[in-house]
Each structure stands twice: as structure tokens, then as C-alpha cells.
Amino acid sequence: MKILKYFLCSFLFVSASTFAQNEIKPKRKPGHTNQNKFKQLYDEFATPNMFRTGSGAPGPAYYQQQADYKMDIEIDDVNAKLYGNETITYTNNSPDELKYLWVQLDQNMRAKDSKTPLISGSGVSPATTSARAVKSYLKERFDGGFNIEHVKDVNGKDLAHMINRTMMRVELPAVMKTGDKFSFKIKWWYKINDHVKDGGRSGYEYFEENDNKIYVMAQFYPRMAVYNDTEGWQNSQFWGRDEFALPFGDFDVNITVPADHILDGTGYLVNREDVFTKDMMKRFNQAKKSYDKPVMIVTQAEAEKTEKSKSNKKKTWKLSAQMVRDFGFATSRKFLWDMMAVKIGDKDVMAVSLYSKEGNPLWEQWSTRTVASTLKSYSRMTFDYPYHKAISVHAPMGMEYPMICYNFGRPDKEGKYSDRTKYGMISVIIHEVGHNFFPMIVNSDERQWTWMDEGLNTFVQYVAEQDFGEWNPTALSSIHNAYPSRRGPAKNIVRYMGGNQDFIAPIMTKGLNTYQFGSNAYSKPATGLNMLRETIMGRDLFDYSFREYAHRWMFKHPTPEDFFRTMEDASAIDLDWFWRGWFYTTDYTDIGVKEVKKFAVTANPNDNGKRLADRYNMDPNDLVYFVEEGTEGYDEAMKTAASIDDIPTVKEYIMDNFTPEEQKAMKNAPKYFYQVTFNKPGGLVMPLIVQYEYADGSKEKVTYPAQIWRFNDNEVSRAVASEKEIVSITVDPDLETADVDTSNNSWPKEVKDSDFDKFKNKVKN
Amino acid sequence: MKSLQLILAFLIVPVLVSSSTKHDYYVSVTKIEYVKAQQSLQIINQIFINDFEKLLRQRYDESITLDTENESEVVETYMQRYLSDKLKINVNGASVSFKFIGKEYKDDITYCYLEIENVSEIKSLEVTNRILFDIFPEQQNIVRLKLLNKNKSFLLLPDKDSFVLNFD
Numbered sequence: 023m024k025i026l027k028y029f030l031c032s033f034l035f036v037s038a039s040t041f042a043q044n045e046i047k048p049k050r051k052p053g054h055t056n057q058n059k060f061k062q063l064y065d066e067f068a069t070p071n072m073f074r075t076g077s078g079a080p081g082p083a084y085y086q087q088q089a090d091y092k093m094d095i096e097i098d099d100v101n102a103k104l105y106g107n108e109t110i111t112y113t114n115n116s117p118d119e120l121k122y123l124w125v126q127l128d129q130n131m132r133a134k135d136s137k138t139p140l141i142s143g144s145g146v147s148p149a150t151t152s153a154r155a156v157k158s159y160l161k162e163r164f165d166g167g168f169n170i171e172h173v174k175d176v177n178g179k180d181l182a183h184m185i186n187r188t189m190m191r192v193e194l195p196a197v198m199k200t201g202d203k204f205s206f207k208i209k210w211w212y213k214i215n216d217h218v219k220d221g222g223r224s225g226y227e228y229f230e231e232n233d234n235k236i237y238v239m240a241q242f243y244p245r246m247a248v249y250n251d252t253e254g255w256q257n258s259q260f261w262g263r264d265e266f267a268l269p270f271g272d273f274d275v276n277i278t279v280p281a282d283h284i285l286d287g288t289g290y291l292v293n294r295e296d297v298f299t300k301d302m303m304k305r306f307n308q309a310k311k312s313y314d315k316p317v318m319i320v321t322q323a324e325a326e327k328t329e330k331s332k333s334n335k336k337k338t339w340k341l342s343a344q345m346v347r348d349f350g351f352a353t354s355r356k357f358l359w360d361m362m363a364v365k366i367g368d369k370d371v372m373a374v375s376l377y378s379k380e381g382n383p384l385w386e387q388w389s390t391r392t393v394a395s396t397l398k399s400y401s402r403m404t405f406d407y408p409y410h411k412a413i414s415v416h417a418p419m420g421m422e423y424p425m426i427c428y429n430f431g432r433p434d435k436e437g438k439y440s441d442r443t444k445y446g447m448i449s450v451i452i453h454e455v456g457h458n459f460f461p462m463i464v465n466s467d468e469r470q471w472t473w474m475d476e477g478l479n480t481f482v483q484y485v486a487e488q489d490f491g492e493w494n495p496t497a498l499s500s501i502h503n504a505y506p507s508r509r510g511p512a513k514n515i516v517r518y519m520g521g522n523q524d525f526i527a528p529i530m531t532k533g534l535n536t537y538q539f540g541s542n543a544y545s546k547p548a549t550g551l552n553m554l555r556e557t558i559m560g561r562d563l564f565d566y567s568f569r570e571y572a573h574r575w576m577f578k579h580p581t582p583e584d585f586f587r588t589m590e591d592a593s594a595i596d597l598d599w600f601w602r603g604w605f606y607t608t609d610y611t612d613i614g615v616k617e618v619k620k621f622a623v624t625a626n627p628n629d630n631g632k633r634l635a636d637r638y639n640m641d642p643n644d645l646v647y648f649v650e651e652g653t654e655g656y657d658e659a660m661k662t663a664a665s666i667d668d669i670p671t672v673k674e675y676i677m678d679n680f681t682p683e684e685q686k687a688m689k690n691a692p693k694y695f696y697q698v699t700f701n702k703p704g705g706l707v708m709p710l711i712v713q714y715e716y717a718d719g720s721k722e723k724v725t726y727p728a729q730i731w732r733f734n735d736n737e738v739s740r741a742v743a744s745e746k747e748i749v750s751i752t753v754d755p756d757l758e759t760a761d762v763d764t765s766n767n768s769w770p771k772e773v774k775d776s777d778f779d780k781f782k783n784k785v786k787n
Numbered sequence: 788m789k790s791l792q793l794i795l796a797f798l799i800v801p802v803l804v805s806s807s808t809k810h811d812y813y814v815s816v817t818k819i820e821y822v823k824a825q826q827s828l829q830i831i832n833q834i835f836i837n838d839f840e841k842l843l844r845q846r847y848d849e850s851i852t853l854d855t856e857n858e859s860e861v862v863e864t865y866m867q868r869y870l871s872d873k874l875k876i877n878v879n880g881a882s883v884s885f886k887f888i889g890k891e892y893k894d895d896i897t898y899c900y901l902e903i904e905n906v907s908e909i910k911s912l913e914v915t916n917r918i919l920f921d922i923f924p925e926q927q928n929i930v931r932l933k934l935l936n937k938n939k940s941f942l943l944l945p946d947k948d949s950f951v952l953n954f955d
Contacts, residue, residue, distance in 0.1 A: 154924060440854040442836060442895075499856055508894055778820065778829040781900050785889045 059707045060732050063598045066530075066606060067583045073251040078587025079574045086579055088113040089246035089271040096278040096336075097237065097353065102214045102226060106243055109176070111205040112198075116249060120198040124249075124257045125190040128241035129212050131262050132222065133167025137187065138262045164213070164220050168244065171209040181206055188260040190244065208244045223421040223428075229356065229378075232329050236354040236378060238417045238428040239287075245348070246271075248467065252581055258469050264533035265461075265468035265475075268347040270577060275342075279353045281335035282328050284320055286359070286376055286413050287351025288425045289343030297339055309361040310370065316360035316390040322379055325358045329378075343424065345408075345577055347465050350423030352376055352415040360386065364394040367406040371397055377416030384433050384447060388497060389414045392448050395493055396455040399486035403565065404459050404572035412455050420450040422457030429454055441499050445506060448490065448497065453483045464575045471582055472533030473605075477547025478585075484510030484548060512557075513757040515541070515549040519610040520762030529605045530582065549760065550604045557758045558709060558728070559595055567592035599728060603706045611759045612704030614766030615751050616737060621648040621695035625669045628655025644671055648695055665691035666743070692743035698751060698769075701737040704762065710738070713755040716746035723755065813838065813923040817874070817916060821909055821934035828878065828903040830885060832870065833896050834918065842869070842922050855892055866890060866899060870918070875949075877913035878906055909934060914941075915949035 070076035072083035093108040114120055131138050173183045173192055182193040198204055214237070217225030224240040248256040248267040256267040279285055291297070298306065302319050309317035332355070343349065356378040363370045373393035377385040393414050397407045409425050417428040431447020433439035459482070461468055461475035468475055484507050491498055491505030498505065508514065518526070518541040525537040529547055536542040555564040571580070571588040586601045603609050624647050627635060631649075635642040646669050649656045666672055668691075676685060700710055710726040730738055742748070753767040761767065765774065775783065816833040840853045847865045852858070867887040876883055888900040912934070919926040928943040932952070941950045 434852070438852065440852045441856060442854065501855055514894075776820070776822075776829070778831060778900060778902075781891065781898075782888055782902070785900075 058732065059603065059735055060599045060729065061602070063586070063602060066602070067586070068252070068581070070587075071251075074581065074584055076587065077591040078571070078584045078589075079591075080578055080584075083117070084578070085115040085117070085251070087115055087246075087249050087269045089269045091243070091271060091273045091275070091349070093243060093273070093275045093349075094278075095242070095275060097214075097239075097280075099235065099280050099283075099332075102216075102235065103211055104214055104239070104242055105211045107207070107209045108243055109205055109207050110244075110246060111203055112246060113203050114198040114200060116251075117200055118249075119200075120194065120249070122194055123192045123204075124247040124255045125192055125208070126245045126247050126257075126260065126266075127168045127170075127185065127188050127190050128245070128260050128266075130167045130185075130188045131260050132164065132215055132220075133187075134163055134165040136163075136167070139163070141261060164215055166213050166215045166220075166222075166225075168210050168212050170244070171211070172207070174207045176205045176207065186259075189247070189257045210244065212242075214239075218418060223419065224350075227417060229380075234329050234354065234356050236352070236356055236417060238350075238352045238415055238419075238421075240348070240350040240421065240423055241266075243349070248579065250579055253467070253470075256467060256469060260469070261534055263539070264470070264472055266348070267467040267469045268465070270345050270347050270465065273341070273343045273346060273349050275349060275351075276338050276340050277351060277353070278336050278338045280333050280355065281337040282331070282333035282355045283337070283353045284325075284355070284357035284359055284376065285339045285351060285353040286374065286415075286426065287339075287341050288346055288349045288423060289341035290410065292340040292342050293338075297337055306361070309372070310363055312362045313365065314362075316362040316373070316375070316386070318386075319359040319361060320357060322358050322382065322386075325356060326379060329356045346424040347462060348423050350426045352413075352417070352426065352428070354378065358382075358386070360390050362390050362394060364397055366397055366401050369406070371407055371409070372411040373397065374411055374413040375415070376413060380432055381416040382433070383437050384431060384439055384444060385416055388444070388448055389416070389429075389451060391494065392451040392490065393455050395490045396452045396486050399489040400456055400459050400482055403482050403485055404464075404569060405576055407458065408463065408576075409458065412458060414451050414455060420454055422454040422462070424458065424462045427451075427454030427457065444497075444499075449483070449487060449508070452486045452490065453479065456483050456486060459572065463577060464572055465577070465579050467579065467581070468533070470532055471530075472536070472539070472543035473529050473547040474580070474582060474585065476544045477529070478551070480509050480544045480548035481551040483507075484552060509545045509548050510552050511757075512549055512553055512760040515545055515760050516762055518545065519760050523608060526608045528608055547605070550600070553758065553760070554589070554597070554600065557711070557725075558597075558600065559593055563593040563595065564589075599707055607705065609705030610762045611706045611708050612761055612763050612766075613700060613702050613708065613710060613753050613759070614763075615698065615753055615769040616701040616766075617699040618751060618769050619697040619699075620651040621697070622651070622656065622660035623648055623664055623666050623669060623693070623695060624660055625664075625671065626655075628653070630654070646672055662693070665693045665745075667691035690745050692745055694744045694747050696742045696744075696748060697739055698742055699737055699739045700753065701766075702731065702735065703766070707731045707735070708759045711754045711756075711758060713752045714742070714744070714748050715750040715752070716744070717749050718746055720746070813919065813926045815916075815918050815926070815928045817914075817918075817928065817930045819914070819930065819932050819934070821906065826905055826907050828876075828883075828885075828906050828909075830874075830899075830901040830903070832874070832899040832901065832918075834899070835895055836892060836897050837895070838919055838923065839866075839897050842919060845922060853892065853897065863887070863890065866897075870899060870901065873917040873920075874901075875913075875915040876903065877911075878903065879908075879910045909954060911951065911953045913949060913951040914943075916943045917945075917948050920945045920948070 072081045075081045090111040091108055093106060096105045112123060130136065173181045175181055175195065184191045192206065194204060215222050215225040216228055218227050224238060224242060226235040226237045228235055246269055248269050273289060277285060305317055305319045309319065357376045358378065359376055361372050361374045364373050373390045375385060375389035375393065377389060393412050397412060401407050411425055413426040415426065415428045418430045419428050420430055421428045429447065429450045431443055431450065433443065456479045457475065460479045466474035487505040487507045518538065527536045527542055529542060533543060555561055567589045570592040571585055574588060575584060590597050627642050627647050628649050631645065631647040632642060635645055649660065667676065707728045709728045710730050711723065713721055713723045715721045751769040754761050818831045820829045822829055836853050840851065843851045843865050848861065851862060853862065871884065883903050885901040885903045888902055890897055890899045914930055916928045916930055918928055930941045930943060932939045935954060943949065
């Protein structure tokens with residue numbers, strides 16, 4: 023009977039005190055739908071089907087289309103024009119019949135009649151430079167759109183087609199059934215833009231000295247649009263910001279450029295013997311065996327000599343690539359070229375850099391080494407890099423294509439550079455090389471979901487930057503003992519999360535329509551994944567699940583749900599609440615300590631205790647009493663007088679119900695009792711991470727899972743019993759949850775120095 | 788306030804975005820807080836490092852590089868000179884000068900710490916902020932005030948570069 027009574031007692035106490043606190047208001051509230059933050063995501067997620075399963079994996083009916091290209095490209099260096107002739111072979115693997123094909127004409131974003139300039143707001147500036155005034159009010163817009171000369175079938179017969187800005191619909195002579203292949207030819211040319219002056223992700227940079235250009239080419243050919251089970255044709259227009267959606271295929275590309283150019287791009291160089299000198303061949307073979315440092319294929323002295331004259335002859339470089347979603351290349355007579363080998367699994371991959379003398383001394387030292395380091399880190403976090411090379415090209419932008427990317431970072435004219443320039447360059451190379459994994463191989467739809475490649479990539483970039491710093495300590499400045507990553511740690515996103523809600527969009531927003539693009543699509547998703555890895559899931563579970571996602575969707579087209587579902591499927595952690603809060607809303611984290619009540623344990627009932635015993639008709643001597651500091655019946659002496667096992671009723675109970683062995687196995691008896699109330703002014707649910715500091719200086723960190731908020735989204739209380747007196751309580755002591763206001767995170771309330779005072783004190787000392 | 792929001796909305800629409808984003812709009816933030824207990828007006832000025840470096844090079848010395856390490860001593864002298872030139876503050880109708888406490892670099896941003904001492908009360912405050920207007924016509928300067936338990940924000944543009952507040 024004793025056991026039951028004791029049990030009943032504690033139960034009654036709790037309900038009694040709950041009643042006292044929450045007075046029931048007589049007025050009836052209206053009903054409501056499920057507004058719980060832990061509600062399943064059925065309303066937001068697409069229903070699983072035979073194409074995509076509820077586990078987040080490709081289903082039994084999953085399919086994807088294929089587009090193979092054979093192209094002849096020529097660059098007219100004098101007039102900066104590109105001429106092309108391509109044969110696209112399209113394979114319909116879908117169960118659907120296709121009446122027409124959609125082809126992307128991205129360069130039309132630069133056409134004279136492009137609507138891109140018309141969707142930006144603008145105003146009149148009361149004072150401006152002449153150059154800007156001329157550009158805004160006098161100069162015609164540069165016409166860099168495609169000139170499509172013909173669209174024909176393989177027999178030379180014209181195919182009916184219609185161009186709607188950046189999309190071209192090509193009519194099929196006969197309906198394409200499942201498994202059908204159709205080949206057609208497009209001939210085109212366009213004026214190449216100066217990407218430094220006019221902007222863009224492709225084009226040339228002009229150098230006045232010796233009248234030279236560095237071409238970094240992309241989106242230079244009409245490209246097939248994606249057709250899939252979720253969108254049908256993805257033919258959403260290219261406005262210039264949100265990137266691309268492309269099917270996989272094989273490419274055979276012949277590129278004709280001036281004979282003194284050095285060129286590299288996506289794919290195997292098929293005719294290396296024709297375009298390399300004997301010296302270059304010899305150095306290339308050395309580079310294939312050099313795992314610790316790059317070998318120069320074209321030296322600075324050679325490049326400086328070449329750029330002083332111009333050849334009238336032409337040379338054709340032949341590249342062949344399998345299972346890529348796109349094709350890019352870079353060409354110039356200014357190029358230096360270096361390479362080294364890096365072991366990925368049991369395979370050798372070449373890390374390659376193309377740069378001009380303007381990039382040195384930074385580029386010869388760090389570009390290729392950064393490429394090699396990146397491939398190792400990303401291969402560990404996802405899958406072994408499947409291509410045979412990765413090239414980093416020196417150009418003032420940051421842009422990615424399969425096996426090749428264009429990266430900024432240039433010292434001043436004397437070759438001096440700041441820490442910012444150095445770290446900026448290393449970070450952008452890691453980021454753009456990393457894009458080989460997301461979205462070049464895990465081929466998400468960038469036009470729609472910027473975060474799926476930028477966010478995931480920026481997350482792995484953070485891991486790779488930390489690796490890079492660890493593996494290359496000489497690259498770090500003396501003030502840094504780890505790589506100073508801009509994006510990743512939770513505390514770096516606080517300024518954005520706590521900002522003006524009018525200019526924040528949920529991550530799950532089409533890329534074109536987000537405010538604060540960099541924070542929305544890069545930093546926030548990357549930080550969210552870092553939080554999952556470090557705080558919510560733990561590294562083992564997160565890494566396994568993240569790798570599983572990468573493996574499942576390698577060389578396929580995933581959607582957001584495929585990612586969300588896989589992370590749960592592989593870890594047994596229900597994360598719907600996290601996806602909902604972090605990805606589907608603009609809620610922010612703000613959790614604090616609202617109140618702490620201290621109690622002492624005693625056998626002597628105070629008035630309140632007596633009343634309770636009386637009400638439930640219990641013998642007052644059978645009960646244990648907790649008296650709150652500052653209330654009737656409390657005195658300071660009680661604070662240290664008794665542990666819970668000093669109370670006679672408890673002693674009796676223990677002796678009657680437990681063997682001596684069981685008694686020994688019990689926890690040490692607590693003396694101090696607290697009721698801590700945590701509140702949550704922020705809308706996000708997060709694990710409640712609490713650090714208790716004791717009188718002896720020791721600290722203990724307890725993490726209450728996010729589910730602690732499931733019944734009350736505003737506040738929750740915990741009873742805390744301790745042998746030692748608690749002197750302070752801190753929520754999120756290591757800044758892991760991006761709490762936007764830490765002024766309410768401590769008890770007793772900490773008066774913190776303002777940023778200004780902190781800095782002033784630092785300067786004084 | 789509506790017009791400020793509208794302008795801000797445009798401001799945040801980037802001119803051009805590459806795949807690894809750099810900052811693509813020209814904006815500085817100046818936080819001004821009055822701490823009565825210290826009789827001090829505390830100013831934290833946030834300017835993108837790239838923009839500030841470009842300005843200091845053009846205006847004073849081409850060889851300047853803003854860098855935590857190996858930075859020339861003249862940099863702070865020039866920063867101080869520039870800020871005194873472009874950020875004018877009147878308290879209670881009289882022009883006051885600030886002390887340049889120092890600066891630090893965090894991420895892409897230079898934080899300059901300025902202090903006006905011996906401010907026993909504030910009846911009115913006038914701020915003129917022409918920072919970077921001399922090289923970027925699109926420059927916009929946001930001033931955030933925290934004083935007398937009030938928070939206020941102002942957006943200053945080349946044709947509207949100052950504001951006055953009276954507390955009575």
C-alpha cells in the first residue's frame with residue numbers, strides 16, 4: 023500500500039499545483055486545426071509515388087531523360103564571336119508521349135530585347151559618374167542573344183520551332199514514345215559579352231596590355247530542358263539569377279581557337295598529342311605522378327612570351343565527356359597551366375588550374391592544392407569523385423560547371439594581397455569545385471530550388487574549409503588557428519535571422535523571388551545542416567544520412583522532399599519539425615530562462631503542505647515537503663539541513679521496498695531543488711540546451727530534445743534536483759541554435775557589456 | 788516609414804549574382820546609442836571592407852590594403868580623417884567631434900568605434916552622413932538610433948543626407 027500512496031501523493035501534488043497556476047477561463051475558445059509545430063509535413067510534401075518513394079529514394083518507376091551532344095565550336099578572337107553547330111540526340115525514357123521538345127537559349131537573357139532589365143526597380147540618382155550616366159541613358163544595350171541560323175532534322179529538313187525569349191519549342195515530326203530517340207541539328211552564333219563590364223556567368227575579360235582576352239565560356243549552346251515526373255518540362259524562363267536545370271548526357275565537342283591558345287574544359291582531351299608540345303607532354307606525365315605539389319604544364323615565362331604576339335593559325339581541341347549535365351571551357355593565350363594528382367578511393371584524379379600572370383603569386387601556390395583538398399573532403403562527405411579531373415580557372419567571378427569552374431582572387435599589381443583576398447580565393451575555389459557534387463552530379467533543379475545545390479554545397483564547403491585549414495596550416499595567417507569560415511557556424515546567421523521580417527523569405531521559395539539571396543539560399547540552409555550535424559542529430563547519424571542522400575541521387579534528379587525524407591529514413595530521427603521551422607518559415611530561435619524557484623526538502627509540513635495533506639485525506643507524516651524559498655515556513659537553515667534521504671518517510675520507504683544492493687545503486691541524494699521555467703519568445707522549436715553551473719565551479723550541460731515544446735510552444739518548466747547548489751543557469755551556452763536574443767539566456771540575469779564597451783575595454787588593455 | 792521600406796526592398800535586390808555571392812549593393816550602417824550612465828554617445832560604424840578600401844585608396848593612398856595583419860599605421864589616421872569629414876553630429880544645436888576609439892574587421896565588414904564624451908543630456912540630435920557618397924552614387928547609409936528608450940532608423944541618401952530629432 024505504501025508504494026501506491028507515495029505514487030498517488032506525487033501525482034496529486036503535481037495536479038494541484040497545475041490547477042493553482044492555470045485558472046480555467048469559463049469562456050469557450052473556438053476550435054482549430056492542427057497548428058502544432060510538430061505536425062507531420064503531409065500538407066507540404068508531395069505524395070510519394072512509383073517515381074519517388076516515401077523513404078526519399080528513387081522509386082521503381084523512376085526515370086530520367088538523356089540528351090547527347092556533338093558540337094563544333096569556333097571562337098573568332100578578333101571580333102569576340104562564338105559560332106556553333108550541334109547535333110542533339112534526345113532519348114525519351116519517360117512513360118509519356120512527347121509532341122515537342124523544349125530547348126534552353128540562355129544567352130537570350132543578354133538579347134537586346136531581353137526583359138531581364140525590366141523586372142528590376144530603379145530610381146534616378148541625383149549625382150552619378152559620367153561613365154554610369156552614359157551606360158544608363160545613352161548606350162544601347164549590348165546584344166548578346168543567340169542568332170539561331172537553323173534547326174533541322176538529320177536529313178537537313180527544317181524543323182518548325184518557336185522562340186519564347188530564353189526557351190525554344192521544337193516541334194517533333196512524329197510523337198516520341200517511350201524509348202524513342204530523336205536527333206536534330208542547331209546552328210547558331212552570338213557576340214560574346216565582356217563579363218567584367220556587362221556582368222554574366224560566361225564571357226571574356228579584356229586585358230589592355232597586349233590586347234588579350236581570357237574566355238570562360240558557359241551556356242554557349244542551345245541546351246535541352248529537363249522533362250521529369252514532377253514538373254513535366256522545366257521551361258521556367260531564365261531571368262539571370264536562378265540557375266539551371268539540365269538532363270545528363272554525353273558530349274563530343276571540337277573547339278577551334280587561335281593556335282597559340284591554351285584550352286581546357288569538361289571531358290577528356292581526346293587529341294592531346296595534337297595540341298600539346300613534347301615538353302608539355304613530358305610535364306603532363308610528371309604531373310600524373312605528383313601527389314604533393316602541382317607541376318607546371320605551361321610556365322609563367324612561356325605564357326608571358328605567348329601573350330606578346332598573336333598567331334593567325336587555328337587549332338582544334340577535342341573534348342569528350344560522359345554522364346555530365348553541362349559543358350564549359352576556358353581558353354586564352356595568357357594561360358599558365360598546372361596540375362597535380364590526387365588519390366580518390368583507388369583512382370587518380372587530376373587537380374588542374376588555369377590562370378594568367380595576374381593571378382600570381384597566389385594562384386600557383388594555392389589554386390591546385392585547394393582543388394585537391396576539396397575533392398578529398400567532398401568525397402568523404404558524399405561519394406568518391408567520379409570524374410577524372412577538376413579545373414579551377416582564374417576569372418573575376420565564381421561559377422561552376424562539370425569538371426571546370428571560374429574563380430576570383432587577384433593580388434594587386436605588385437603581387438601583394440590581403441588575408442581577405444587569399445581566404446576569399448580559397449573559399450570560392452572550394453565552393454565552386456564542390457558544386458561538382460551538388461548540382462553537377464546530385465542534379466537538383468536550380469531554377470526552382472537554389473538552396474538544394476547552394477545550401478548543401480555551402481554546408482560541405484564549411485567542412486572542407488575546416489579540413490583545408492587543418493591540412494594546410496601554412497595557408498593560415500598567424501592570427502588564425504582554424505580556417506575562418508564565413509558560413510556554417512550558427513552564430514554567424516543570427517544577424518540575418520533576427521533581421522527585418524519584411525525582407526526575409528522562407529528557404530522554400532523560388533530562387534528568383536528571395537530577398538537577401540546569399541543569406542537565404544546559401545547561409546541559412548548550410549547553417550541548418552550544420553546544426554543538424556553538430557547539435558540535433560550528431561555527426562555519425564547526420565553523416566550517414568547525408569551520404570545516403572548523395573548516393574541515392576548521384577547522377578539523378580532529386581526534389582526537396584527526397585532530401586528531407588532520406589535524412590529521416592536513414593537516421594530514425596523525426597525531423598519534420600525542423601524542416602517545417604527552418605525551411606518552410608521565417609521563424610527564428612529565441613529561448614530564455616524566465617524564472618527559477620528554489621525549494622528545500624523537509625519532513626515538517628508548512629501550512630500549504632498541511633492543507634494539501636488534509637484535502638487528500640493523507641497522514642501528514644507520510645509525506646515529503648518541498649518549501650519554496652521566500653514563502654511561509656521557509657528558513658535559511660533548511661537550505662542545507664537535509665537531503666531527500668534524510669526525511670524519515672523516505673528512509674522508511676526505501677528500507678521497506680529496496681534491498682541493500684538496490685539501495686547502493688541509487689543516485690546520490692539531492693539536497694537542492696529547483697523549478698526552472700524556460701520561455702520561448704521565438705517561433706522556432708529547438709532543443710533546449712541548458713548549462714547548470716554549481717557552487718563548486720563545476721558545470722553540467724543537459725540537452726532536452728526539441729519535443730519538450732510539443733504541448734506548450736511558449737514555456738515549459740523542469741524540476742531540477744541536485745546535490746550541489748546551482749549558482750547559474752545558461753540556455754544555449756555554446757551558441758549552437760542561432761538564438762537571436764541572448765540577453766534572456768541566463769539566470770541570474772547577466773548584465774553584459776555592450777559591443778561598444780567590449781571593444782573599448784579591449785583597446786584599453 | 789513606408790518609403791524607407793520601399794527603398795530598402797530595392798536595395799536588397801541584387802544587381803548581379805554569381806554562384807558564390809559577394810555583396811552586391813552599397814550600404815553602410817551607423818549605430819548610435821546614448822548611454823546616459825556614462826554620459827557618452829557611442830557610435831559603431833559598419834562599412835564593407837572592400838568599399839572602404841577602395842575609398843581610402845582613391846582618396847588618400849593607392850598602396851593602402853585593409854588587413855588585420857601587416858596593415859600600415861596610416862590607415863587608422865585616414866579612416867579617422869574621412870569619418871570626421873563625412874559624419875557630422877550636432878548635439879543640442881552644437882557641433883561635436885568624436886574620438887576614434889579604433890576599428891576591427893569581422894567577416895566582410897569594418898567596424899569603426901567612435902565616441903562623443905560628456906554628453907549629460909540630449910535635447911536634440913542632428914546627424915549628417917555622407918560616407919562613401921563621393922565614390923558610389925548608389926550608396927545608401929542607414930543610421931540606427933537607440934536613445935532615451937527609443938529605437939529609430941533613418942535611410943540617408945545623397946540628396947537627403949541628414950536628419951534632426953528634437954526631444955522635448
